[in-house]
Amino acid sequence: MCGIIGVVAHQPVNQLLYDGLMVLQHRGQDAAGIATGSDDRFYMHKGPGLVRDVFRTRNMRSLVGNWGIGHVRYPTAGDACNPAEAQPFYVNSPFGLLLAHNGNLTNGEALKREIFETDLRHINTNSDSEILLNVFAHELAAASKGARPDDEAVFAAVRGVHRRCRGAYAVVVMIAGYGLLAFRDPYGIRPLVFGRNDTSSGTEWLVASESVALDTLGFRLVRDVAPGEAILFGIDGTMRARQCADEPVLAPCLFEFVYLARPDSVIDGVSVYEARVKMGEYLAERFRTRYPHARIDVVIPIPDSSRPAALEMATRLGLPYREGFVKNRYIGRTFIMPGQTVRKNSVRKKLNAVHQEFRGKRVLLVDDSIVRGTTSREIIQMARDAGAVEVFLASAAPPVLYANVYGIDMPSRRELIAAYCDEEEVRRQIGADGLLYQELEDLKRAIQSVNPSIQRFESSCFDGCYITGDVTPEYLERIERRGEDSVASREGEEGAGAAQLDLNLPLDQDA
Ligand SMILES: O=P(O)(O)OC[C@H]1O[C@H](OP(=O)(O)OP(=O)(O)O)[C@H](O)[C@@H]1O
Ligand SMILES: NC(=O)CC[C@H](N)C(=O)O
Numbered sequence: 435m436c437g438i439i440g441v442v443a444h445q446p447v448n449q450l451l452y453d454g455l456m457v458l459q460h461r462g463q464d465a466a467g468i469a470t471g472s473d474d475r476f477y478m479h480k481g482p483g484l485v486r487d488v489f490r491t492r493n494m495r496s497l498v499g500n501w502g503i504g505h506v507r508y509p510t511a512g513d514a515c516n517p518a519e520a521q522p523f524y525v526n527s528p529f530g531l532l533l534a535h536n537g538n539l540t541n542g543e544a545l546k547r548e549i550f551e552t553d554l555r556h557i558n559t560n561s562d563s564e565i566l567l568n569v570f571a572h573e574l575a576a577a578s579k580g581a582r583p584d585d586e587a588v589f590a591a592v593r594g595v596h597r598r599c600r601g602a603y604a605v606v607v608m609i610a611g612y613g614l615l616a617f618r619d620p621y622g623i624r625p626l627v628f629g630r631n632d633t634s635s636g637t638e639w640l641v642a643s644e645s646v647a648l649d650t651l652g653f654r655l656v657r658d659v660a661p662g663e664a665i666l667f668g669i670d671g672t673m674r675a676r677q678c679a680d681e682p683v684l685a686p687c688l689f690e691f692v693y694l695a696r697p698d699s700v701i702d703g704v705s706v707y708e709a710r711v712k713m714g715e716y717l718a719e720r721f722r723t724r725y726p727h728a729r730i731d732v733v734i735p736i737p738d739s740s741r742p743a744a745l746e747m748a749t750r751l752g753l754p755y756r757e758g759f760v761k762n763r764y765i766g767r768t769f770i771m772p773g774q775t776v777r778k779n780s781v782r783k784k785l786n787a788v789h790q791e792f793r794g795k796r797v798l799l800v801d802d803s804i805v806r807g808t809t810s811r812e813i814i815q816m817a818r819d820a821g822a823v824e825v826f827l828a829s830a831a832p833p834v835l836y837a838n839v840y841g842i843d844m845p846s847r848r849e850l851i852a853a854y855c856d857e858e859e860v861r862r863q864i865g866a867d868g869l870l871y872q873e874l875e876d877l878k879r880a881i882q883s884v885n886p887s888i889q890r891f892e893s894s895c896f897d898g899c900y901i902t903g904d905v906t907p908e909y910l911e912r913i914e915r916r917g918e919d920s921v922a923s924r925e926g927e928e929g930a931g932a933a934q935l936d937l938n939l940p941l942d943q944d945a
């Protein structure tokens with residue numbers, strides 16, 4: 435889950451894109467990039483780090499023009515520390531294209547060979563997003579048959595991407611001299627919304643991973659990009675949409691609602707906040723049945739993502755809700771950090787217990803999910819150190835049992851605590867007196883209660899059913915092996931790769 439954004443405006447967009455990426459920062463902390471377009475030129479600056487560290491005033495000044503795209507990266511393919519894999523990616527043919535991608539391709543290796551051998555194109559990194567860009571570029575060149583781009587050629591190229599690419603992709607592309615393109619894979623696994631701002635100079639359009647970017651930048655939400663759909667925003671301010679998949683089916687990733695997205699976003703017609711509140715309601719019902727005799731004094735959330743569910747759970751159980759952990763706001767999300775050592779150290783630095791809320795108490799801690807168990811282990815110990823006499827833990831998500839191949843960095847089942855331990859063993863390992871997980875059906879019901887029209891979900895990390903149908907046991911074994919290698923290498927490389935890159939394009943003239 436990276437964050438992507440694209441805009442066509444009647445004013446310079448550099449600050450708009452920067453502010454938008456700041457709002458999407460929770461979706462990726464490893465690298466950031468912005469590209470803009472003015473007349474017949476593209477400008478780009480990208481590099482490793484948080485948005486506020488990547489862009490200096492001189493970089494911002496070099497990003498001229500009234501349209502552009504941006505990206506914050508949480509790597510799922512290639513190398514976490516390789517600055518060359520920061521996005522957007524650029525190719526100069528046909529026309530000049532820049533692309534930013536959220537998701538993960540499951541047939542990247544086969545495509546890479548095909549691109550080299552059949553399409554006669556060169557891929558210069560291990561990023562699947564560069565592969566996606568080259569597939570799109572090849573399809574667009576073929577569809578436009580040597581002429582300037584037109585809508586038919588662009589939509590045909592998206593159909594070509596759907597035909598050849600498997601996996602998850604929410605994408606924004608700049609086509610030089612033509613416009614901004616946004617599209618989503620045929621299952622709509624990763625979110626993508628667009629909105630408008632009607633000004634005296636004409637309509638401005640903004641596309642983003644989450645609606646929270648529209649709110650912040652003063653755009654009105656129009657709707658989600660539909661699964662399989664492509665939308666073109668011309669640099670003249672016009673908008674055209676086309677369904678480019680044969681059998682689109684909406685199946686959004688469950689983990690977006692559990693953890694990835696901000697609660698103030700609306701994804702596929704679902705307020706993430708409302709869905710999390712419902713998760714808390716269902717979890718409270720189950721807690722009552724499972725632990726009818728538990729005498730809990732206080733419900734405490736593990737900040738940040740579990741707060742809406744924890745508050746509702748406390749209300750439903752008629753128990754006081756207290757903020758027992760204080761979060762250091764300068765430390766990012768630990769789950770999306772690369773490498774287990776850094777994740778483990780960060781939990782302790784990030785959260786600290788308010789002893790008064792724990793001393794002599796039986797506490798019910800609530801988290802949105804238990805994935806590797808890093809957070810829960812540390813937190814439960816911290817609660818005990820602060821004087822808690824009993825510690826229960828409730829998870830608003832079911833046990834995470836399977837690898838994720840669609841844009842969440844969980845390629846190795848061996849890292850997932852619930853994949854190799856039964857519930858009792860997980861309870862023992864994290865050191866809780868009682869443990870409760872959400873039921874998968876209840877999690878789906880929580881989201882459907884907000885938007886009943888969603889019939890299917892991408893639920894693979896909970897039930898092992900991979901919606902795209904192409905994920906074989908052999909593939910999972912391969913990424914399991916590679917996942918372990920890459921995790922190991924990331925551990926060794928922590929802190930490396932601070933170089934920023936201005937690739938291929940005229941950038942940072944004064945840098
Ligand atoms: O079992 P684990 O492997 O530790 O992963 C799960 C934890 O990681 C996430 O927190 P994170 O600190 O990333 O973000 P948050 O502040 O949004 O909760 C999530 O909210 C859980 O607390
Ligand atoms: N999490 C994501 O969406 C990652 C995008 C892309 N696969 C990358 O690794 O850069």
Ligand SMILES: [Mg+2]
Nearest residue numbers: 736737738739
């Ligand atoms: Mg958390």
